[in-house]
Amino acid sequence: MKDQQFDVIVVGGGHAGTEAAAASARMGCRTLLLTQNIETLGQMSCNPAIGGIGKSHLVKEIDALGGVMALATDRAGIHFRILNSRKGPAVRATRAQTDRLLYKQAIRYHLENQPCLTLCQQTVDDLVVEKDRVVGVVTQMGLKFYAESTVLTVGTFLGGIIHIGLESHAGGRAGDPPSNRLADRLRELPFRVDRLKTGTPPRIDGRTVDFTVMEIQPGDTPEPVMSYMGSAADHPQQIPCHITHTNEKTHDIIRRGLDRSPLFTGVIDGTGPRYCPSIEDKIIRFSDKTSHQIFVEPEGLTTTEIYPNGLSTSLPLDVQQDLIRSIKGFERAVICRPGYAIEYDYFDPRDLKYSLETRHLKSLFFAGQINGTTGYEEAGAQGLLAGINAARASRQQDPWYPRRDEGYLGVLIDDLITLGTTEPYRMFTSRAEYRLILRQDNADRRLTETGRSLGLIEDARWQSFCNKRDAIEARKQKLAGHWIQPGGVVAENLNTLVENPISRAYNLLELLKRPRLHVTELLKVSGLNWPGDEINEQVEIDVKYEGYISRQAEEVERLQRQENTRLPKDIVYQDISGLSAEVRQKLEQVKPFTLGQASRISGVTPAAVSLLLIHLKKNAGRKQLKSA
Amino acid sequence: MLTSRDTIVAIATPPGRGGIGIIRVSGDATKAVARKLLGRTPKPRYARYTDFVGVDGSVLDQGIALFYPAPKSFTGEDVLELQGHGGPVILDLIMKEILALNVRMARPGEFSERAFLNDKIDLAQAEAIADLIDSASQQAARGAMASLQGVFSRRIEEMVESLISLRTYVEACIDFPEEEIDFLTDGKVLLRLDDILGQLAKVLNDAVQGALLREGMTVVLAGKPNVGKSSLLNQLSGKDSAIVTATAGTTRDLLREYVHLDGMPLHLVDTAGLRRGTGEIELEGIRRAWQEIERADRVLLLVDASESDELRPEKVMPEFVERLPNLDNLTVVRNKVDLIADEALLKKELLSSEVISVSAKTGFGIDKLKQHLKSCMGFSALGEGQFTARRRHLDALEKARDYIAEGRTQLIDTEAGDLLAENLRLAQLALTEITGEFTPEDLLGRIFSTFCVGK
Numbered sequence A: 001m002k003d004q005q006f007d008v009i010v011v012g013g014g015h016a017g018t019e020a021a022a023a024s025a026r027m028g029c030r031t032l033l034l035t036q037n038i039e040t041l042g043q044m045s046c047n048p049a050i051g052g053i054g055k056s057h058l059v060k061e062i063d064a065l066g067g068v069m070a071l072a073t074d075r076a077g078i079h080f081r082i083l084n085s086r087k088g089p090a091v092r093a094t095r096a097q098t099d100r101l102l103y104k105q106a107i108r109y110h111l112e113n114q115p116c117l118t119l120c121q122q123t124v125d126d127l128v129v130e131k132d133r134v135v136g137v138v139t140q141m142g143l144k145f146y147a148e149s150t151v152l153t154v155g156t157f158l159g160g161i162i163h164i165g166l167e168s169h170a171g172g173r174a175g176d177p178p179s180n181r182l183a184d185r186l187r188e189l190p191f192r193v194d195r196l197k198t199g200t201p202p203r204i205d206g207r208t209v210d211f212t213v214m215e216i217q218p219g220d221t222p223e224p225v226m227s228y229m230g231s232a233a234d235h236p237q238q239i240p241c242h243i244t245h246t247n248e249k250t251h252d253i254i255r256r257g258l259d260r261s262p263l264f265t266g267v268i269d270g271t272g273p274r275y276c277p278s279i280e281d282k283i284i285r286f287s288d289k290t291s292h293q294i295f296v297e298p299e300g301l302t303t304t305e306i307y308p309n310g311l312s313t314s315l316p317l318d319v320q321q322d323l324i325r326s327i328k329g330f331e332r333a334v335i336c337r338p339g340y341a342i343e344y345d346y347f348d349p350r351d352l353k354y355s356l357e358t359r360h361l362k363s364l365f366f367a368g369q370i371n372g373t374t375g376y377e378e379a380g381a382q383g384l385l386a387g388i389n390a391a392r393a394s395r396q397q398d399p400w401y402p403r404r405d406e407g408y409l410g411v412l413i414d415d416l417i418t419l420g421t422t423e424p425y426r427m428f429t430s431r432a433e434y435r436l437i438l439r440q441d442n443a444d445r446r447l448t449e450t451g452r453s454l455g456l457i458e459d460a461r462w463q464s465f466c467n468k469r470d471a472i473e474a475r476k477q478k479l480a481g482h483w484i485q486p487g488g489v490v491a492e493n494l495n496t497l498v499e500n501p502i503s504r505a506y507n508l509l510e511l512l513k514r515p516r517l518h519v520t521e522l523l524k525v526s527g528l529n530w531p532g533d534e535i536n537e538q539v540e541i542d543v544k545y546e547g548y549i550s551r552q553a554e555e556v557e558r559l560q561r562q563e564n565t566r567l568p569k570d571i572v573y574q575d576i577s578g579l580s581a582e583v584r585q586k587l588e589q590v591k592p593f594t595l596g597q598a599s600r601i602s603g604v605t606p607a608a609v610s611l612l613l614i615h616l617k618k619n620a621g622r623k624q625l626k627s628a
Numbered sequence B: 001m002l003t004s005r006d007t008i009v010a011i012a013t014p015p016g017r018g019g020i021g022i023i024r025v026s027g028d029a030t031k032a033v034a035r036k037l038l039g040r041t042p043k044p045r046y047a048r049y050t051d052f053v054g055v056d057g058s059v060l061d062q063g064i065a066l067f068y069p070a071p072k073s074f075t076g077e078d079v080l081e082l083q084g085h086g087g088p089v090i091l092d093l094i095m096k097e098i099l100a101l102n103v104r105m106a107r108p109g110e111f112s113e114r115a116f117l118n119d120k121i122d123l124a125q126a127e128a129i130a131d132l133i134d135s136a137s138q139q140a141a142r143g144a145m146a147s148l149q150g151v152f153s154r155r156i157e158e159m160v161e162s163l164i165s166l167r168t169y170v171e172a173c174i175d176f177p178e179e180e181i182d183f184l185t186d187g188k189v190l191l192r193l194d195d196i197l198g199q200l201a202k203v204l205n206d207a208v209q210g211a212l213l214r215e216g217m218t219v220v221l222a223g224k225p226n227v228g229k230s231s232l233l234n235q236l237s238g239k240d241s242a243i244v245t246a247t248a249g250t251t252r253d254l255l256r257e258y259v260h261l262d263g264m265p266l267h268l269v270d271t272a273g274l275r276r277g278t279g280e281i282e283l284e285g286i287r288r289a290w291q292e293i294e295r296a297d298r299v300l301l302l303v304d305a306s307e308s309d310e311l312r313p314e315k316v317m318p319e320f321v322e323r324l325p326n327l328d329n330l331t332v333v334r335n336k337v338d339l340i341a342d343e344a345l346l347k348k349e350l351l352s353s354e355v356i357s358v359s360a361k362t363g364f365g366i367d368k369l370k371q372h373l374k375s376c377m378g379f380s381a382l383g384e385g386q387f388t389a390r391r392r393h394l395d396a397l398e399k400a401r402d403y404i405a406e407g408r409t410q411l412i413d414t415e416a417g418d419l420l421a422e423n424l425r426l427a428q429l430a431l432t433e434i435t436g437e438f439t440p441e442d443l444l445g446r447i448f449s450t451f452c453v454g455k
């Protein structure tokens, strides 16, 4: 092992690193994955759950591009549920509680069986930089590896400081070593670095919990599946989750402990991510609520450790102990790991391009928590894109990334490099303006064809996708060709189901547009016959959402001109008359690539966008004059 | 804080000889202008009587100087206002002095444009300024003033606020389904939807009035030949524009007159008399008449009072009423009441609230007709809250209403939260064409400050 040359090097074996390495290798690039510890490949360092609202959308998109996260989830999920099942397909989401060990195993299995991928346990200490380009890495042992592209996914709590009560110490997630030489090295480079904070709940020994007094929350039947290639048969044994609640007594205990809270005594400034408030935060800010829900989630089949979701806290350990024991079912609970708040570094994602290549150093890509995101799904999504673009760059190909209307992947990347972030970035469906198009049920229809042409999709997945695509078309054809005459027996049967009776000849596809009519009913009355499966669902959504989807498509079309209007690299915002200093400063900070991106920067008003456009037009005119 | 840009100047008062003349300067060179002309930069926002002095030291005029430093000025830039004597010669002299100081003439509307670009006013307000400038009447001016002060913007904002708060709720239900907020089961959403639809209807109604106020109402004179349509047009406009003869079928072409009734702008349209057509020209005239009738804000159906005693529209001219798209726009006007000899009949007619009796010949009843037209326009009800609105605003409001109504249907028919949410998003998008934008990040911020969510 000496001075080896690869196409792509991926540093870090977390969720971003594994997707990046797997994607690059799938595309046929000789890929090296360097990790501090092969045992922790695919480690779920926080709550072992995958998916949820907005997040399962990302997981399914990763899957549609041949990634590993969904497949591993189907191998490791011990509790599957569909969230928002009744609120419409666009916001429906899949969530799985997983077994930490099984998940790790599944990831490792995938990586070890991935052709073109080399795994190596080495701590990377430095980058090899030639001029403005990264050409390789140096490890702690002094080994040197060279590559056309390098992906860094080393962001798990860089420079972490952990707070429990008024005590604090340096440290990473759950016992991991905090920062490393590489992080220090990165700080010397011209990247903007800032700090984020987050927190976690204490873990509880399940043997000391009385589940019998809690509300039981079983997984859904039939068991939902995460991967387009997966099935419930892949799933291990399923176990239930539980729900309990805090009460007035809990809240009193917390209030009495606030004078020793790092959050409320100013030791940590700010209060952490808004979507994941600590329990003390919730009690202060929503003081009229006398109870909060706590999800009691198992960490695996072979461990007794319990994750009390909703109880994130950094109060001193004795207060944590008291507040836990005031909760129903936790009266005798023993804490096996205290909860804590953690502050850590991230690199401002606005220093990245859409490809996730850094703006300052060529051939260097950042993915995962290093960019200010939180969550396995967000990390995996970035890893996949960084891996794809690292591979493409190694072949001198143009970058590829989805637009905001093509995937949550596109929303994620565009948000990060346009808005930056001041709290750990987490995906929500409300971030996606084209939510009706970006559903978890159609991620494959949105992305797999592109994935195939990118070289990410192996034959089996491609075949299965083509079958599905063709079946959808075939069934639509059949429905469109089947006519119902008014007054007939079939029409009479249907009239009992619909509000407005059938007054003229309709084909079944038209009828499907009506509320409360589904493919199953149409099959029943018409005598057509095929299995009730997810293909029917696709047909139905296509038909029922048609108007909305085409309206969103029009919206996309309308904005396309702005999106395609590139802002020149050398644009001097100082020279554009009329821009306020504030807007100018924001544009300088982000350095948007297109007019569309500029319009999404907060504080950049429509008036400012018009000024930019006018400036571009004037300049184009001048150039034309010159060249003429 | 603001960018350096050239300094502009304009005479702010209308051209011609007036009591006072105001010159307004805006931009970075404003202070320099003040120092040259007044010898100093005046104390901000204090009226000061002073000499206006030319470069050669001669006193050009005397008057009030007002200085508004950026950003607290109308344009957001340094602004100087010189109020001198209104004569054009003096104003021109001062202008010349200022233009020599690296200042240029402002384009029409450029002060408002700068105010808009510097976020001092929103688009609706910028347009209101334009309306204020060319408003043809005092009432319209008052309406424009109200819009300028943000009455319209405020009404829209109130509604947008309700919409945002509903969206916040719906989006929270979607993104945080495990948080014990569930809109499908609690029926609250439907109540709030109806509430917003109610608000929208009110604003829309007022905005329609506002648009009429700005653009003027179109009143079409229609009826059988020879009932006196052209005579009434002449009477109302006070001009002898239309040919009047005793021959039925005199008028063929449409004849338009723009008149002000006590400052209220009206577009009067005289049309060909309606009858079973005789000849190509008249048929074409009748076709055009119908086109106008269908588009009118108000239709006056004229009847010859000496020929018919009928008061009710459907009796007066049934074939006409049948074809009319909107009966609410119709007023029956009985003309030639001077020919009614039967006193009792006339009395009964005058007491009827359904018709208006006039004589285009003598001018009898014309005031009552004017009064009627004013009230049709909501003119009498014009109070403090009235604002002018543009077609653009009406379109946006109507779009918003349609989206919300569709969202409501989706909620009821299919309980589809995602489609409800989409319609609310589109509705808000429509409304922000009037006021300003609202991003997904803003929405999330609202959710987090409103609901206790997050695990």
Ligand SMILES: Nc1nc2c(ncn2[C@@H]2O[C@H](COP(=O)(O)OP(=O)(O)OP(=O)(O)O)[C@@H](O)[C@H]2O)c(=O)[nH]1
Pocket: B224, B225, B226, B227, B228, B229, B230, B231, B232, B243, B244, B245, B246, B247, B248, B249, B250, B251, B252, B271, B272, B273, B274, B335, B336, B337, B338, B339, B358, B359, B360, B361, B362
């Ligand atoms: N006595 C009397 N005669 C009127 C009055 N109004 C109109 N006339 C007469 O009625 C005749 C027709 O008047 P016009 O104004 O030309 O009628 P019109 O409805 O425009 O007729 P067409 O254009 O032919 O459809 C003329 O001789 C007018 O002088 C009225 O109020 N009293």
Ligand SMILES: [Mg+2]
Pocket: B229, B230, B231, B242, B243, B244, B250, B251, B271, B273
């Ligand atoms: Mg006439």
